[in-house]
Amino acid sequence: MSDAKTFFLDEEEIPFEEGQTIIQAALSAGKYIPHLCYHPEFKPHGSCKLCTVRIDSRTVTTEDGQSVKIPGRAAASCTTPAQAGQHVESEVPEIQDLRRTLIQMLLVEGNHYCPSCEKSGKCLLQGLAYDLGVMDPHFPQYFSKREVDASHPDVLLDFNRCILCELCVRASAEVDKKNVFAISGRGHTKHLICNSESGELGDTNLAATDKAANVCPVGVILHKRHGFEVPYGQRRFDKAPISDNPAQYAPV
Ligand code: FES
Structure with missing residues (x-):
């Protein structure tokens, strides 16, 4: 070295x-x-x-x-x-405390109900919360009202869990070259949108094999007819903490 x-x-x-x-x-x-x-x-x-x-x-x-x-x-x-x-x-303790606070803010800003989420056990937000020892949300729940978009034949969008990481936006623009997703609004109205005239995913040219359809770190972009194929308890972060997966992210 x-x-x-x-x-x-x-x-x-x-x-x-x-x-x-x-x-x-x-x-x-x-x-x-x-x-x-x-x-x-x-x-x-x-x-x-x-x-x-x-x-x-x-x-x-x-x-x-x-x-x-x-x-x-x-x-x-x-x-x-x-x-x-x-x-x-x-x-170090101060930095880990900061990260815990950020996780808690993300948890209350969206509607993250892990026990019923298809992404449980392979969700990066949940994996980080467990790994950092986040025991409660600390802040009052915001209960944001967000829609579910089931208009696409193969892919479901549950905006309730969006953390605005823009991975799908970047994947669609930089890899798929389709610009299916974008961000609209500012401040607390900032949200993920689909780039189609109707605003629905079904009216975009997203394919289930696109990078953008497979990069969501949380449970927003889900594949229809493939839910719960791997049972709870047998998923990646059920078996090993996220920090044991240093080069793995955005599991589908
Ligand atoms: Fe660095 Fe999000 S700011 S991973």
């Missing part, structure tokens, strides 16, 4: 190539940093902030001889380039 450029992630030396972000280098080295909107096939989005790390904290000695830690800069590791010699903190 001597000639390679390296940085330190939780005191472990991580090699990286010029241009790699912190999360890219970490995942390549088999080190997991929690993330939701990051996907290696698309441009980083930097919206969920689950991948937040702290960079280059330092300890100073005060006039009366006390050691005081000055927290480093908080940054999204999916958009921040790795730099040689930098010290990155990820699995």
Whole structure:
């Protein structure tokens, strides 16, 4: 590792190539940093902030001889380039607390009723909540009123669970070249839409095999006639925590 450029992630030396972000280098080295909107096939989005790390904290000695830690800069590791010699903190209590809070906010903002969700056991949001030890939603439930779009012959949309990661938007634009999905509205009215005259998925040219139809990290984009093929208890995150799957995301 001597000639390679390296940085330190939780005191472990991580090699990286010029241009790699912190999360890219970490995942390549088999080190997991929690993330939701990051996907290696698309441009980083930097919206969920689950991948937040702290960079280059330092300890100073005060006039009366006390050691005081000055927290480093908080940054999204999916958009921040790795730099040689930098010290990155990820699995430290303050950052894990921040991630728990973000998960709790996402859980109350949408209608995430895991016991009845087809994605339970393979949902990244649920997997992260379990892995980070989120025991309750903490914040009052928002009970947002959202529709279900069952107009497509093969794919169902349940907008109740959308976390606005825009993975489907990016997949449809960058990989499928179809622009089936888009984001509309601002602030708390921001929501996922389908790009068709009627606004319904059935009037788009989405195919069930499209990347966009298979990239949702939560239970918004579901395939009809394939629900519950793998029983609860036998799914990916039922068997191993999400942090044991550093290079796996967006399971179908
Ligand atoms: Fe980095 Fe979402 S994974 S901001």
